[in-house]
Amino acid sequence: MKALGTAVATLAVAFVAVLSLLAMVLIEGAAEADEASDGGGGLQGVPSEVRPWILKADAQCDQPAMAPALLAAQLYHESGWNPNAVSPADAMGIAQFIPGTWATWGRDYDGNGRTSPFDIGDAVMAQGKLMCSLLRQAKNSGYPGDVRALALAGYNAGWGAVERFRGVPPIWFSRAKGQTEGETYKYVRLIMASIPRFEGPGQLEVSGSGRGPDALRRASTRLGTPYSWGGGGPSGPSTGFCDDRNGYLNGRCSASSTVGFDCSSLVQYAYWPSTKLPRVAAAQYGATSHRPVSRNDLKPGDLLFWSKGGASVIYHIAIYAGDGNVLHAPRTGRVVELQPMASAMPAGDYFGATRP
The missing domain is CATH 1.10.530.10 (Lysozyme)
Structure with a gap:
């Protein structure tokens, strides 16, 4: 030319x-x-x-x-x-x-x-x-x-x-x-x-088929998507909102202008529509608690929960990604990422795991 x-x-x-x-x-x-x-x-x-x-x-x-x-x-x-x-x-x-x-x-x-x-x-x-x-x-x-x-x-x-x-x-x-x-x-x-x-990490390689691997595979396509408190759902990321404590970054409401997921909407998105989980982490535990999984038996796609006291105050959920790692949306200011399970959230807050 x-x-x-x-x-x-x-x-x-x-x-x-x-x-x-x-x-x-x-x-x-x-x-x-x-x-x-x-x-x-x-x-x-x-x-x-x-x-x-x-x-x-x-x-x-x-x-x-x-x-x-x-x-x-x-x-x-x-x-x-x-x-x-x-x-x-x-x-x-x-x-x-x-x-x-x-x-x-x-x-x-x-x-x-x-x-x-x-x-x-x-x-x-x-x-x-x-x-x-x-x-x-x-x-x-x-x-x-x-x-x-x-x-x-x-x-x-x-x-x-x-x-x-x-x-x-x-x-x-x-x-x-x-x-x-x-x-x-x-x-x-x-x-x-x-x-x-x-610019980001390589795509997570997920082997096998079935409900869990399929959900993990779908969630992995959202690596790098921003965290947005209250944002996201079955159809994908969206802007969120702020309450009296959550969604703020550097003193301003970040969630209302950030298109992304929070921890539970990412899980809901991953499993939808084959398994239509509720929207929030505590409710997702309630919907799957009849199928508990021990830490020694975790498989890709299992759901992991963290709480400060009990099932009603679960504050975080992640998807087990294999090899001791989880895929999750951590908090405001971060993105959907892969992290070691041991450091993803405070170890003492680990509440348990389920298999949808």
Whole structure:
């Protein structure tokens, strides 16, 4: 692709990028999908139908600065994983391409006989190739700063803006008259700050079949999802709420603005719909206590409980993941993670285990 064509294409996509962010509240039908981790790419918190395309786009880029988490963070802020998103500026699909830009970068990457920005494979691969081109330009430019930030700035404002300032445009810069100052500056900072959220451990390998392994396997697709007190349920993560003690982080109510799970909603999600467990940990114990399991007989998928006094005051639940580990949503400020059972919660609070 010649430099001029690339500059025009990136400017068109850049025009859409911030509009997409501003229009997110208008986008309906966001994708409901399992999120997964991948050991090869170090990717987490990504819908399972998007993950393989991100990894493929990364693998086909020859730029060292390209990473799956970079593409994931950008896609998340473009459309919130919604493959059917349409913005007021006629930007379409998960990567929010406008028709003119799609004509340059769009291909039938998924081999289904059509080229569509609403096809996840086509859109993610096109986004990856555009970003790869921008990363190459950023590296060759010699401009100071992180080449990922330079590429993101080029994606948002067009490479011409990066050349003008010999770097990421400053906060006072606006791409056009009448537009908000600092859009590109904030766009870059927002996505760069989000990259670690999508960098994660490898996917938990779960062997066997049956109710327990199947539930553990489903829960493992949510590794890296934020903890949100009162959030989450059978259909997936959601924002939560704060009560007089829970859901706060650094003095403010974090749960009301955090999309995620708490410990018991993660368990409910894992077992649904084959086993429709109640919503809270104490009730989940009550629903499964007729099948207690000793610590010596734990199997993947068993439920573990912690309490300060008895069954009525159980305060935490986790899923046994094998090899002495549990998969759980620990507390506000943390994410769904794999931890040793011995250190997941205070050892003296361990109450017992059940098998749904």
